[in-house]
Amino acid sequence: MxxxxxxxxxxxxxxxxxxxxxxxxxxxxxxxxxxxxxxxxxxxxxxxxNLAARTLASRRSQTIGLIIPSVTQSVFGDPYFAVLIEGISRACNLHDFTLALFLFHSEDESHRVYERALSTGLLDGLIVAADKIIDPLIPQLIARQILAVYVGRPPDVSQTSYVDVDNISGSFLAVSHLLRLGYQRIATISGPQDSAVGIDRRAGYVKALKQRGREIDESLVVEGDFCRDGGYTAMRQLLSQEPDAVFAASDTMAFGAIQAIREAGLKVPDDIAIVGFDDLPLAAQCDPPLTTIRQPVRRNGMLAVETLIEMLETAPHPPRHIVLPTELIIRSSCGALTR
Amino acid sequence: MxxxxxxxxxxxxxxxxxxxxxxxxxxxxxxxxxxxxxxxxxxxxxxxxNLAARTLASRRSQTIGLIIPSVTQSVFGDPYFAVLIEGISRACNLHDFTLALFLFHSEDESHRVYERALSTGLLDGLIVAADKIIDPLIPQLIARQILAVYVGRPPDVSQTSYVDVDNISGSFLAVSHLLRLGYQRIATISGPQDSAVGIDRRAGYVKALKQRGREIDESLVVEGDFCRDGGYTAMRQLLSQEPDAVFAASDTMAFGAIQAIREAGLKVPDDIAIVGFDDLPLAAQCDPPLTTIRQPVRRNGMLAVETLIEMLETAPHPPRHIVLPTELIIRSSCGALTR
DNA sequence: AATCCATTTGAGAGCGCTCCATCAAATCAC
DNA sequence: GTGATTTGATGGAGCGCTCTCAAATGGATT
The missing domain is CATH 1.10.260.40 (lambda repressor-like DNA-binding domains)
Incomplete structure (x- = not known):
């Protein structure tokens, strides 16, 4: 043959x-x-x-790349990315696109990976699961005129298309809920402050407290890394401050925090209430079920793909911005059901 | 420009x-x-x-595909796959290959996805994270003469290259450990019996019991799906049988089982001991730390890529078989440290 | 019967790169 | 200085497909 x-x-x-x-x-x-x-x-x-020949002749590969510019450990330390990838993959299937996945495992690797992801000919466009507020990828994307859609808020909003959720409102919702329940010492385990999500979710926390005329107690604000370990470590640090409630900027950190609370002999939500962010599948299953802010991660991923494909088909393309709302999901960990 | x-x-x-x-x-x-x-x-x-032109002219794309022929829900319900993808991606980076990811989200989708994954020209080879013991993918791979490496034990060992771990020995190790600790009613939450891993890990359980002259009590054998929920449900079913130890065929199911045990007011390992399989990162972090069988998931992924690349470079290629050993990791959940 | 138009098909020119056969220049032995 | 050998650059023939454009076909119109 x-x-x-x-x-x-x-x-x-x-x-x-x-x-x-x-x-x-x-x-x-x-x-x-x-x-x-x-x-x-x-x-x-x-x-x-033969797809290579077809791609060469038609200048369309029906392939898009997903690049996650963070070190993989943190990528898979938080199931968020698994859900995102699932959504992106699903949309690709729906539109008969192939997905190329670019991860890297150390900063050193990033150059070669970027080089491959940005190379011409094989990719019709790129989805960037942005993260760091400063990212060397962005100028390159613009310089090489590569069609890209961000997932998250990119540093330069004016030149880039993106799909994001309203993180500030989301954490505002979470913290307002805790305030409404009467908690006095509300702490937060925030995300890294060099990432847009991290910054925004902390901003929502601050906004909610300020709106009620509360002062921000810096000792109740600890920075995590979105992973379980980070949440655990941050919570141990917070315990000495005796908070009565904690808003964790991701469910995964909330899980780590719950473990730290338990190990200290305290109970959730009786001694310390917890609210997370993401509404991962595990949030409903865990013990106690986690009160959290639902964000449409899968849908976000799908929208990113669909936005990219639309832009592909309708050049020239002004940057598109899509911001989805979040939703407060009340379960047991915040104490609303027991208080 | x-x-x-x-x-x-x-x-x-x-x-x-x-x-x-x-x-x-x-x-x-x-x-x-x-x-x-x-x-x-x-x-x-x-x-x-231009990579498309280069691919066409050289008949090498430097791209390999990873196809996971299971419905995605179960793919990302178990972090195992995240770790596997990480290993595969890492090896791809090391060798300057690009990774195309093929997932599907329903059986209906599988046809179109297969079609894309098997299409000519764009992919140098395929890694198949096999699962089902009967898989329509295999005959197609052979018919189209597509270079592929399995992760896991493929149905037809003689014609296919694969990278696997010794699952039977692994679970034999786990159950022997429980026997050695003196447990009498050792149950197992097995994987699906239409998958090679599921079958093999159950076989190891049976082998260990038989070796000690124990009869297999079918009521102590429950089938799970490798996901947390499956472990939870299976454990609830097992509780009425009053086992004093459980071997779960994946860490993720073990986590679900632990939750079910807790909800029944029992303690791990005092009332029921648990051993898992995989040694996911979470196994060490969770409460109680999980005794488990370590399998080199990342390394397996990397090996699969490297095997594929070698085969790519040295046609013709007799099928290669690599089977890695597993290792018992003793932590608290089996009671070995407290008994 | 002649003209026009719509619909299909075919021919051929790329797409941008690799690779091989060829050729030119440089090096060396004697 | 000559011929043999080596080294390195070139031209051109693909790789397998798409796409434009012209030609052919077959009514419909006048």
Whole structure:
């Protein structure tokens, strides 16, 4: 079995190469007679077009890249990314796109990975699961005129398309809820302050407290890394401050925090209430079920893909900005059900 | 800024296209004089070769696909896959390969996804994170002569290359450990019995019991799905049988089981001991720290990639089989430290 | 019967790169 | 100085597909 080309198929069907190409790409433009004749040969031979050749000729690869510019440990330390990837993959399938995944495992690797992700010809566009507020990737994307959609808030909003959730409102919601329940010493385990999400979710915390005329007690604000360990460590640090409630900027950190609280012999929510952020699947399953801010992670991923594809099809493309709302999901960990 | 081609670069440098190509692909074969002249132009213009053209001409894309033929929910319900993907991605980076990720979210989708994954031209080979013991993918891979490496034990060992861990020995190790500790009613939450891993890990359980002359009590054997919920549900079912120890075929199921045990007012390991399988990062962090069988998931992923790449470079290729050992990691959940 | 238009098909020119055969220049032995 | 050998650069022929444009076909219109 040697490689079968369009040429061969055309010969076997007694038509031209162009006709076979049309049958594959736009069957409606070929008369039923020719179409079935060609289709028959395709079916019999099991012919499959060579995607590299097609990409070269059409300048469209039907492939998009997903680049997550963080060291992988933190990527998979938080199931958030798994859900995001799932959404992105799903949308790719729906639109018959292939997904290329670019992760890196150390800063050193990042250069080579970027180089591959930014190389021409193979990728129609890029989804960037942004994170750091300063990112060397961005200028390169712009310089090389690569079509990209951010997931999250990019540093330069004016030049970049993105899909994000309203993180400030979300954490505002969470902290307001805790305030409403009467907690006095509300702490927060924030995300890294060099990331947009980290900054925004802390801003929502501050905003909620200020709105009620509370002062910000800096000793109740600890920076985590969105991972379980970070939440655990941060919580241990917070314990000495005796908070009665904690807003964790991610569910994963909330899980770590709960463990730290338990190990200190305290109970959630009786001694310390917890609210998370993300509403990961685990949030509903864990013990106690986690009160959290739901953000549509999967949907966000899908929207990123769809936005990218639309931009692909309708150049020139002004940057598009999509911001989705969040929602407070009340379960047991905040004490609302027991107080 | 229009597209820059090899042709242009050659013109600018005053050399032929072939020379520029050689500077890029095999600098040593070009005299220093020419080389630096060409390199200068490349640097100044920021020229990047078009990968589609390169792929077409060289018949090598430097891209491999990872296909996980399970519905995604279960893919990301168990962090195992996250770790596997991480290993695969890492090896790809190391060898300057790009990774295309094929997931699907329903059986319906699988056809189109398979079609894309098996299409010619864009992928040099495929890594299949096998799972089901019967898989329509396999005959297609063979029919289309696609280079592939399995992760896990494939149905037909003779024709397929694979990288696996010794699951039978692993669970044998786990259950023998529980026996050694003196547990009498040892249950197992197994994986799905239509998957090789599920079957093998149950076989190890049976083997260990038989070796000690124990009868298999079918009521102590419950099938799970490798996910947390499955472990939880299975454990609830097992509780009525009053086991004093449980071997869960994955850490993730062990976590679910622990929750069920707790909710029943029992303690781990005092009332029921637990051993898991995988040694996920969370196994060490959780409460109580989980005794488990460590399998080198990341390394497995990396090996799969490296095996594939080697096969790529040295056709013809007899199928290669790599089976890695597992290791018992003793922590608190089995009671070994407290008994 | 002649003209026009719509619909299809075919021919051919790329897409941007690799690779091989070829050729020119440089090196060496004698 | 000559011929043999080595080294390095070049030109051109693909790789397998898409796409434009012109030609062919077959009514419909006048």
């Amino acid at each position: 040697k490689k079968l080309t369009l040429e061969e198929v055309a010969k076997l069907a007694g038509v031209s190469r162009a006709t076979v190409s049309r049958v594959i790409n736009n069957p409606a433009s070929v008369s039923p007679d020719f179409r079935s004749r060609v289709q028959k040969v395709i079916d019999e031979t099991g012919y499959r077009p | 229009k597209k820059l081609t090899l042709e242009e670069v050659a013109k600018l440098a005053g050399v032929s296209r072939a020379t520029v190509s050689r500077v890029i692909n095999n600098p040593a074969s070009v005299s220093p004089d020419f080389r630096s002249r060409v390199q200068k132009v490349i640097d100044e213009t920021g020229y990047r070769p």
